[in-house]
Every structure is written in structure tokens, then in C-alpha cells.
Amino acid sequence: MKVQYKPITDFIGAEITGVDLSRPIDADTYGRIRRIWLDHTMVLFRGQQAMTPDDHMAFSRLFGTLDHHTTTTKWNLPDHQKIAVVSNVKVKGEHIGAPKSGRAWHSDGQYTKYPCSASVLVAREVPPEKGDTLFANMYQVYDALPAETKQRIDGLEVVHSRVKAWPISYPDRPMLSEEEQAKLPDEIHPLVRTHPETGRRALYCGGNVGWEIVGMPFEEGHAFLKELRAFAIQPRFVYAHKWKVGDVILWDNRCTFHCATPFDEEQYRRVMHRIHISGDKPFFIPEGP
Numbered sequence: 001m002k003v004q005y006k007p008i009t010d011f012i013g014a015e016i017t018g019v020d021l022s023r024p025i026d027a028d029t030y031g032r033i034r035r036i037w038l039d040h041t042m043v044l045f046r047g048q049q050a051m052t053p054d055d056h057m058a059f060s061r062l063f064g065t066l067d068h069h070t071t072t073t074k075w076n077l078p079d080h081q082k083i084a085v086v087s088n089v090k091v092k093g094e095h096i097g098a099p100k101s102g103r104a105w106h107s108d109g110q111y112t113k114y115p116c117s118a119s120v121l122v123a124r125e126v127p128p129e130k131g132d133t134l135f136a137n138m139y140q141v142y143d144a145l146p147a148e149t150k151q152r153i154d155g156l157e158v159v160h161s162r163v164k165a166w167p168i169s170y171p172d173r174p175m176l177s178e179e180e181q182a183k184l185p186d187e188i189h190p191l192v193r194t195h196p197e198t199g200r201r202a203l204y205c206g207g208n209v210g211w212e213i214v215g216m217p218f219e220e221g222h223a224f225l226k227e228l229r230a231f232a233i234q235p236r237f238v239y240a241h242k243w244k245v246g247d248v249i250l251w252d253n254r255c256t257f258h259c260a261t262p263f264d265e266e267q268y269r270r271v272m273h274r275i276h277i278s279g280d281k282p283f284f285i286p287e288g289p
């Protein structure tokens with residue numbers, strides 16, 4: 001396969017062409033894709049309608065072990081439990097996938113001990129308008145922070161709490177049961193994360209789950225995290241992807257933030273298949289990149 005690419009914007013993303021994800025990917029092709037992905041933080045492949053769930057898993061496995069961190073497994077594909085379905089579609093009154101999922105800015109699995117390194121999202125059915133996914137490059141966000149803010153945040157740690165943030169992240173869903181809550185202990189991660197492969201620093205403030213800052217009074221830390229998130233999602237850092245059926249996006253959760261957006265759910269169907277890839281414990285190296 002002859003891998004070619006062009007940047008999607010000058011701050012995030014690259015569209016890769018010349019690759020058929022329904023066919024085995026050889027080592028050279030994989031190496032090229034990985035390099036482009038590391039450089040651009042997210043990559044897009046268009047026209048991949050022939051990619052089956054098995055192909056989706058085979059491609060994702062090139063990037064690591066497939067993760068299973070979702071709170072519930074009821075919305076995973078019945079024959080492919082590592083593929084989560086995100087959808088508004090109902091069959092016999094039951095949702096076939098997680099409805100309104102990812103509608104707040106986040107990085108996948110940031111509330112777990114070992115947050116996902118990457119995610120691979122495939123568009124199976126999309127509305128003719130809206131339902132975009134927004135992406136921000138958190139290296140660029142970190143780089144753009146004022147020097148005194150960088151000095152203030154380098155080395156700080158954040159308590160990420162899926163449970164405390166649940167009512168804010170999912171106002172349309174019931175609170176987690178005690179059993180579910182017990183499986184989701186709070187986790188602490190650095191506020192600035194050194195990428196394990198590129199050595200670059202990225203802001204890792206967390207979406208709603210970024211709850212408080214270790215060693216800071218709760219109100220002050222909580223408010224400061226909100227301020228950092230507001231900085232990160234300024235239009236100058238954000239790319240809005242307008243999906244077409246057959247689009248596949250692979251993003252790097254260690255240095256991007258993303259967010260799903262609403263669409264007319266009464267009128268249109270949206271069906272997305274997503275795989276999470278396991279990651280390592282985030283760390284911060286105090287010396288510069």
C-alpha cells in the first residue's frame with residue numbers, strides 16, 4: 001500500500017490515503033501510519049465502508065491491547081465485545097448503543113489507572129448534518145499557556161473521579177449503582193503529561209472527571225481545572241470533524257481532547273463503533289522535552 005497524507009488543519013490531524021483497512025496492513029504501512037499519527041495526534045481514513053468489525057479489531061490491535069474499560073458492557077457489539085457502539089438507534093424500544101456518549105470534552109479512560117493510549121472510531125451511519133466530533137491538540141494547548149501558568153501547573157496532580165462527575169457527564173442517565181461505583185475508584189494523574197513516545201508535554205486536565213488538584217483547596221482546584229479546560233477548547237485549538245459513512249479516525253488520547261456534539265435524534269440515525277486501546281500510567285518528566 002502506498003501511504004500518503006495531508007494535514008487536515010495546521011494544528012491537528014492528517015488525512016491518510018492509499019490504505020485499505022479491510023486488508024492486512026504490512027509492517028511498513030503500519031510504521032508510516034504510526035509516524036503520521038504521532039506527529040498529527042489524530043488521523044483520518046475515508047471511504048472504509050468495507051472494513052468489518054473483525055478488520056476494525058485487527059487494525060486496532062496493531063496499536064496495542066484492546067481495552068475494555070467502559071462502565072457497562074451492554075452496548076458492546078454482541079459478537080465483538082471489544083467494540084463499543086455509540087448510537088441513538090433503538091430496536092424494540094432498547095438502545096443498541098450508548099446514547100449521547102462523549103458529549104463533554106474528555107480523553108478516553110482518563111479516570112482509570114491506565115488510561116487508553118488510543119481510540120479508533122468508525123462511522124457506520126451518520127446524520128446528514130451535525131453530530132460532528134471535536135478534537136483539540138493538547139500539546140499545542142500546553143505550548144500556548146503563559147509561562148507563569150506552565151510553571152504553576154508543571155508537576156501538579158489531578159484527582160479524576162468518574163463517580164463524582166457522573167451526574168454532570170450523563171444528566172440523562174441514572175446514577176451509577178453502588179456496585180458500579182465500587183469499580184471506579186478515583187485516580188490521580190499529572191496535570192501535565194509527558195508523552196511516552198514523543199517526549200512532548202500535553203495538558204491533561206481531564207474533562208468533567210478532572211475533579212480537584214492534589215494539595216489545593218477543593219474550590220480553588222476545581223475552578224482552576226475548569227479555567228484550564230475553557231482555555232483548551234478555544235476555537236483556535238479545535239477541529240470539528242464532519243463525519244461521512246466509512247470514515248475511520250484514530251486519535252492519541254495522551255495528547256488530544258475530544259467531544260461528541262448533538263444532532264437531530266428524532267429524525268436521524270447515528271451509529272459509531274469504537275475501540276479503546278490500553279495505555280500506561282501517565283507521568284510527568286520535570287526536565288524539558
Ligand code: SIN
Binds near residue numbers: 086103121260
Ligand atoms: C467518544 O467520545 O468516544 C464518542 C465520540 C463520538 O461519538 O463522536
